[in-house]
Amino acid sequence: MIAIITEMLSYTFLVRALIVGLLVSLCASLLGASLVLKRYSMIGDGLSHVGFGALAISLATGTAPLTLSIPIVGVSAVFLLRISESSKIKGDAAIALISTSSLALGAIIIALTTGMNMDVCNFMFGSILAMSVADVRLSVALSSVVIVLYIVFYNKIFAVTFDETFSRAVGTKAGVYNMLLAILTAITIVLGMRMMGALLISALIIFPSLASMRICKRFKSVIICSAIVALSAFCVGIVLSYWYSLPTGASVVVVNLIIFIAFSCINLIRGGLRKS
Amino acid sequence: MAFITCSGASFGYETGVAVSDLDFAVNRGDYLCIVGENGSGKSTLIRGILRLKEPVTGRMQTGDDLKPDEIGYLPQQTVVQKDFPAGVFEVALSGRQNRRGFIPFYGKRDKQAALQNLERLGVAELKNRCYRELSGGQQQRVLLARALCATEKLLLLDEPVSGLDPLATSELYGLIETLNRKEGLTIVMVSHDIRSAVEYASHILHLGNKQLFFGKTADYLETPLCKRFLGGEKS
Ligand SMILES: Nc1ncnc2c1ncn2[C@@H]1O[C@H](COP(=O)(O)OP(=O)(O)OP(=O)(O)O)[C@@H](O)[C@H]1O
Ligand SMILES: [Mg+2]
Numbered sequence: 001m002i003a004i005i006t007e008m009l010s011y012t013f014l015v016r017a018l019i020v021g022l023l024v025s026l027c028a029s030l031l032g033a034s035l036v037l038k039r040y041s042m043i044g045d046g047l048s049h050v051g052f053g054a055l056a057i058s059l060a061t062g063t064a065p066l067t068l069s070i071p072i073v074g075v076s077a078v079f080l081l082r083i084s085e086s087s088k089i090k091g092d093a094a095i096a097l098i099s100t101s102s103l104a105l106g107a108i109i110i111a112l113t114t115g116m117n118m119d120v121c122n123f124m125f126g127s128i129l130a131m132s133v134a135d136v137r138l139s140v141a142l143s144s145v146v147i148v149l150y151i152v153f154y155n156k157i158f159a160v161t162f163d164e165t166f167s168r169a170v171g172t173k174a175g176v177y178n179m180l181l182a183i184l185t186a187i188t189i190v191l192g193m194r195m196m197g198a199l200l201i202s203a204l205i206i207f208p209s210l211a212s213m214r215i216c217k218r219f220k221s222v223i224i225c226s227a228i229v230a231l232s233a234f235c236v237g238i239v240l241s242y243w244y245s246l247p248t249g250a251s252v253v254v255v256n257l258i259i260f261i262a263f264s265c266i267n268l269i270r271g272g273l274r275k276s
Numbered sequence: 277m278a279f280i281t282c283s284g285a286s287f288g289y290e291t292g293v294a295v296s297d298l299d300f301a302v303n304r305g306d307y308l309c310i311v312g313e314n315g316s317g318k319s320t321l322i323r324g325i326l327r328l329k330e331p332v333t334g335r336m337q338t339g340d341d342l343k344p345d346e347i348g349y350l351p352q353q354t355v356v357q358k359d360f361p362a363g364v365f366e367v368a369l370s371g372r373q374n375r376r377g378f379i380p381f382y383g384k385r386d387k388q389a390a391l392q393n394l395e396r397l398g399v400a401e402l403k404n405r406c407y408r409e410l411s412g413g414q415q416q417r418v419l420l421a422r423a424l425c426a427t428e429k430l431l432l433l434d435e436p437v438s439g440l441d442p443l444a445t446s447e448l449y450g451l452i453e454t455l456n457r458k459e460g461l462t463i464v465m466v467s468h469d470i471r472s473a474v475e476y477a478s479h480i481l482h483l484g485n486k487q488l489f490f491g492k493t494a495d496y497l498e499t500p501l502c503k504r505f506l507g508g509e510k511s
């Protein structure tokens with residue numbers, strides 16, 4: 001085991017993947033609890049599909065993937081948030097519409113230009129080879145921004161997540177914090193998308209928080225627990241991915257799934273013990 | 277000037293006006309009960325007082341040193357809260373979210389205030405518990421503690437006793453009365469329980485998609501409106 005890890009660390013591309021992956025996992029797990037509890041998880045899913053479309057465009061035009069997708073996905077985040085807040089349109093249906101359309105457009109762009117090759121498969125399910133040095137720099141900078149903003153506004157984010165009406169009543173600009181959440185989510189998704197895969201990145205946001213909510217009773221412990229879950233799931237996942245040549249995103253998600261099932265069992269057993 | 281002055285105000289939704297002809301004032305130390313049938317516009321008015329809704333016509337003003345964000349609010353329970361993993365102390369503390377202006381972190385004073393308010397409502401020993409695992413009555417007390425963390429001036433309570441058993445109900449009414457009489461908090465409460473309303477409140481506002489009555493409780497008891505409402509409750 002130790003031998004595998006030292007071997008992995010001797011490859012610079014793997015070290016890069018590890019750095020970015022850990023940072024993105026941390027960001028995603030922090031944001032996850034609020035997104036799940038506010039019923040915004042659909043937004044995360046929608047954004048990752050928009051991200052796929054953006055990646056396809058960048059592949060076709062030859063621009064750098066991150067510089068193109070960050071603005072596109074950021075704008076979509078604001079847009080999706082607006083849709084899901086407005087009571088007039090069916091929010092989740094509209095989000096599904098947008099995400100499937102971007103997926104379809106992306107697929108057509110790819111078919112017309114490069115064709116369905118290995119790159120595309122990597123886009124969808126993730127690859128540890130995805131990160132260049134410039135990507136790493138940008139990812140480290142942006143994910144630090146996400147983490148710092150989250151910590152600074154943690155109390156407000158908790159308050160707005162728990163009871164938006166009360167927050168508005170005592171003068172908190174809830175709309176601003178909803179927007180902040182959406183934009184931080186957009187950044188996280190774009191950063192993690194190529195390594196985890198466009199179809200799988202939203203699992204990184206949802207799984208650790210859902211798992212932690214099974215066993216934790218306080219918001220702060222949910223956040224801390226999901227950070228730990230996300231980081232360990234990523235480490236285990238990337239080792240599996242390297243050793244068995246599996247898609248990175250898929251292996252990380254499977255590890256997350258196992259943790260989720262384990263935590264659910266712990267919760268069930270605990271509940272059973274309390275009853276008897 | 278009064279804490280809240282409502283002159284000729286009406287509130288509504290895209291679908292139409294929900295409540296109109298509102299002319300009333302809430303002064304420091306008042307205990308106002310808002311009564312009326314389902315759909316008569318009580319919650320809508322509460323949203324108006326909280327500035328979550330602007331009046332369609334007329335005006336809604338706050339005065340007497342009451343800033344719009346110095347109103348503590350006890351909402352009707354929302355669905356999301358039912359399975360929300362939040363600790364009791366975290367919930368109470370979140371009442372202080374705007375007490376520190378631009379400083380985003382809570383200080384020692386905030387934590388003490390949260391603890392004191394939990395004690396005041398007799399739920400301090402629950403502070404390490406999970407909010408969703410409390411009983412309905414305990415949850416209401418925690419939310420009331422949170423509202424008290426937000427203000428020492430005016431509390432707005434939307435059906436605080438719905439879903440509570442008779443004992444918990446009378447305890448909560450007792451608590452609210454103490455806050456009003458002993459600690460001088462101004463109370464505005466929506467209630468379906470007309471009997472308790474006329475028992476505890478100093479003023480009554482009766483709504484029926486418009487203002488049907490506003491005045492002192494003693495005067496309200498003389499009106500045919502009240503007699504009909506009280507009589508209707510009996511049967
Ligand atoms: N979000 C909304 N959009 C459109 N109309 C609404 C909305 N909320 C309430 N209404 C309408 O406004 C009117 C007043 O509703 P409100 O919730 O203020 O009643 P209420 O007095 O609080 O009733 P209850 O005793 O049932 O709580 C009702 O006719 C209702 O149909
Ligand atoms: Mg109501």
